[in-house]
Amino acid sequence: MRVSRLISLVLLLQAGGVRTAAELAEQLEVSERTIYRDILALSAAGVPVYAEQGRAGGYRLLDGYRTRLNGLSRAEAEALFLSGLPGPARDMGLGEALATAELKVSAALPDALRSASGRARQRFHLDAPGWFRDAEPPPLLGALARAVWEDRVVTLAYAGKAGEVTRSVAPLGLVLKNGVWYLVGRVGADARTYRVDRVRAATPTEERFARDDGFDLAAFWVARAAEFERALLAETVTVRLSPAGLRLLRMSVEAIAYRAAAEGAGPPDAEGWVTVALPVESVPVAYSQLLALGPDVEVLDPPELRAMVAGAAERTAALYRR
Missing domain, CATH: 3.30.70 (Alpha-Beta Plaits)
Structure with a gap:
C-alpha cells in the first residue's frame, strides 16, 4: 500500500509546481504527518525532492527529473489501458492521439508488463451506445471537442423545444450518457446542457474564455442529472x-x-x-x-x-x- 502511495506522490510532484503538505495529504487522502514521512523516504531512496520555505513554499522535484513507470503492478497497468475509451475518443477526433499515447506508455513499461494492453482488450470491451441507437457520432461533435480543448467560445444554432435558437456558448465539457453526447456550456453566468445531436451549427469565434478552476464537470453532471430525474x-x-x-x-x-x-x-x-x-x-x-x-x-x-x-x-x- 505504501509503495503505491509513494509512486502516486512522485507522480503528483512530477506534474510540476510546488505542492504543500496539506495539498498532497488531501489528494492522497492521508495525514500531513504521513506526507512528511513519505518525503523523507523518497529522499532516502534518491528521489530529488526539495522543500521550499516561506508563505508560498512546499515540496517540488528537481527540475527535469522524471521517473519511469516501472513501479506499476500488472493489475495497475491493465487498469490503465482499460481507462481509455477508444470509441468515444475516436468520435471526438482523438483516436490517433490515444493510440499514439498508448504506444508511448507501452514502450515505457517494463517487458513483463507490455502485454497489459492486449490482456485488457481481450477480456473487457465497453459498448457505450444504448441498444437500437445510431452508432454514428453527431456531425458536429468533433468541432465542439476542439472548442472545448481550446477554451474557445462558439456560436450555437440549437433545435430546442421552442424551435431553433442561437446562443453564444463557452463550451466547458462533453459528456457521453447512454450513447448520447451532451455539451455542458456556460451562457452568461449559467451552466447549461445541450444535446449535441440537436446542434445544427457550431461556429467557433476568436474569443477565448477563462475557466473557473472550481468547476467540476463530473460533479456538475451528477447533480444536474439527479435534478432532471426529479423534475421529470x-x-x-x-x-x-x-x-x-x-x-x-x-x-x-x-x-x-x-x-x-x-x-x-x-x-x-x-x-x-x-x-x-x-x-x-x-x-x-x-x-x-x-x-x-x-x-x-x-x-x-x-x-x-x-x-x-x-x-x-x-x-x-x-x-x-x-
Missing part, C-alpha cells in the same frame, strides 16, 4: 403490486422511481401484495409502463389511470373470448 417525475400514482409485480417494476420504470416506490412500500398483505406510491412522468406514461406488469399490478389512484388500465384489460380479455 412530477406526478405520483398509487398501485398494488404482487411479489412478481414488484420485481418486474424495476424493468418498467426509471431507477429513481423504482427506488422511491420500493423504499416507501407498505407491509405485504395476506397474499404478499404491497401498496406503493410510484413517481411517474405523467398519467399516459404511467399507463404504458404499468401495462407491462399485466395482472401483477392494480392501480388504486388516480381514478383516471385506473379506468385506463381497466379498459385495456377488458379489451384484451375480449380479444381472447372470440
